[in-house]
Amino acid sequence: MGLIGNALYYSFHPMELRAIIQWKVWHNPPHERNEKNETENQKICFKFLDKTSRSFSAVIKELHPELLIPICIFYLVLRGLDTIEDDTSIPLATKEPLLRDFKDILTQDGWTFTGNRPEEKDRELLVQFNHVITEFMNMKPEYQAIIKDITEKMGNGMADYAIKAENDDASVKTKKEYDLYCFYVAGLVGEGLTRLFVEAGFGNPALLKRPNLHKSMGLFLQKTNIIRDVREDFDDNRRFWPQEIWSNHVDNFEDLFKPEHLDAALNCSSEMVLNALEHAEECLFYLAGMREQSVFNFCAIPQSMAIATMELCFRNPDIFKRNIKITKGDACDLMHKSTQNLSVLCDTFRQYTRKIHKKNTPKDPNFLKISIVCGQIEKFIETIFPTQSADAANRKVSGEATAAELQRKREEDENKKDVYFMMALMGVIVVVVASIMIFAAWMMGARFDLAFKEITSGNFRPPVKSQLEHPEL
Amino acid sequence: MSAKRRTLELGNVLVVGGCGFLGWHIVDHLLNFPSETDPSYALPKPVGDARFEYPTLGSRYPDYHSTVSVVDLRTTNNRLPGAKYYDGDITSVDSMLEVFRAVKPDLVIHTASPSMIEGNKPLLHKVNVEGTRTLLEVAGGEHGDWGGKCKAFVYTSSSSVVHDTQSDLKNVNEEWPYIRGPAQKEYYSETKADAEELVLKYNKKSPNEMLTAAIRPAGIHGEKDTTVTHKILEHGSQASDRVLRMQLGENDNLFDFTYVGNVAYGHLLAAHRLLASYDLVAAGKGGPLDYERVDGEAFNITNDSPVYFWDVTRAMWALINRVVEPEQVWALPEGLLETVGGIAETVMGLFGKTPRLTARTVRYSCMTRYYSTEKAKRRLAYLPVVPLDEGIARAVGYIVAQKQADAGKKTL
Incomplete structure (x- = not known):
């Protein structure tokens, strides 16, 4: 959209323009990165952060100084790992040991990698990976240990997946496999971040005793992406929707993209949304354990974006045709609402839950199940922020004020x-x-x-x- | 679904009102589901329709060990094999003593009540309050020895005892007060509250120190349901497309519906805990701690899945192939409808009739009304075993199949 297009669009969507302006004008970052005190090496790392991540870099840079570098480095390490895994030009014999030993590479001063194909978009990060390693070695040993542990688990998970893809069909069959896949690509990140938050004193230590909570945080985000990107993934010859779900609706996965199977495809996508929404409650529960504003923002923004994206994808035929995104205005509005407190975030969740419920149709075989999961989210919000109390009810009966x-x-x-x-x-x-x-x-x-x-x-x-x-x- | 099923020992059980809707299901549980194992007692259900396929109840609920007797006003209908049936009237001491002498129960489960719709005030009071008092006193041994000692008494109360049938209720627990007197618009609820109070106060007060508890179900439905499901389906099958699309209110109101089997299960869990407490005290080992006590307590039993009110009705209609799509819905604002309903009531009231749309039905379909089951989960280890969507399908399937059978009979 050019300038005129934008002007036209926003003149019909003034609320969105308002949200954008509000965010730009009024958003007050809890912490701001102080570039003056940064070393040259740190600056290079932040440059890579900007290059490799579109959505995360802004929120990372507003993190509390204590966790700013560790989380930035954590992100770059995982991005490096991802760049090796994604590259289909690297033979398995080279790829497997690289993935499995990546945790040791983190302490090999000066390590770099030039084996990526030229078109790999984050190739440069690995070419200059020595900067990341330098910064990693400068961190507190506690943080190093956490990042190393997650890198090991994820590297092994990726290696296993790569072997499976080479030897037989790597498509996701059961819902359990689907959860496991999402756990490796996103749930583990959740575990690492949670451990970092708790180590820094910014998260309730009880979060470590409930691993299903941070697992849900990761799974909710990953599943949203998988639902939204179904077309793009399909065009790239990747399919993450589990057979256990799509086979309830169509005979072949390809049928989802054929206009004559649209009704079945929509029912299939709503079963995927149902499967993802089951994590929403635990995400809110997790966020209640955040003890520092910047960490809360960091976790809450992707979650609210996820539920809004889920609402956008729910019973939307466009997901089978092209990549769809929430509008910039909505994104700003969501960022604004995700950087206040849990209560405001819960209101946002409730608002989108109801929007999903309003689109739910009885011709869908999972109609009532979706209604139930929406009700559960609302009920959970009511339990953390009750609007009624037995005391008040008792006083009403006894007439006391x-x-x-x-x-x-x-x-x-x-x-x-x-x-x-x-x-x-x-x-x-x-x-x-x-x-x-x-x-x-x-x-x-x-x-x-x-x-x-x-x-x-x-x-x-x-x-x-x-x-x-x-x-x- | 646990791989290994629990066993519940319940001894000699007397189910009062065991030929009623809930009572029948309690008896079916106690006898380990003859409705599933004995084809001549099978519940009708549509065949060859995947929407009405579900796992058996027997594989999910506990294995019950008990001897079952039933007393009801009339016991000709709704019988199950393996239980003994007695005709009796709970408002008569003599009639009850006779049954107790014959059964000598360890446990009484009292489900008898006139339905909210058919009951007139004197009848509601007589059965719910006086009948419950009589039954308690007979079971407690106050009207003389009947040859045994009843250890436990479980009463079917109602979640409506804390509701004025007007206000919204959100995640309400058992600490909410009874609503009685002028604030209580529904006399049925008032009598249920009075009776529940009688039952709970009677805990350990009788000569035989019988323990008591009350179960408060909300929005009960399931096979053999003749009220909620029946009415919704009646509207669903008779109304025109246009009328079916009408929706009272915004449909953001969450409402509790509970599958009857889960309600039966709640009763039996409570009964099991009461018997265990009784035996502990009798063996001189002391009673349960306060925070785990079941005796003298009331428990909300729901499916723990509140859903938007109109979604349940539409799910039921969809099962009889009347689909209302969200974009077809015509949402009428509550404020307007209450006025319309009020006027309709007044005008038609002059001719001695009640309109379909009353101010009360409007409020009822627009109100939020759901309860917390935390207490039952914690103290009774209760879980809604049958999920809501299955419960709805079971309730609808029963009526659909019954209608098909009736139609078959007519053509023969």
């Missing part, structure tokens, strides 16, 4: 008093002004005595001028 009600009553009484006072004041002003006017009129010779006499005898109108009766000709 609460402190808050008493306070309200007092305020109402005060307001009433204020209103009466204002009315009295107005009355006084009217009387004073009227007296001054009457006095002025009298000084100028007004004959109130005559006027009064006329009125008492019933003549409310001034006498008609006689000259009108005898017009001069």
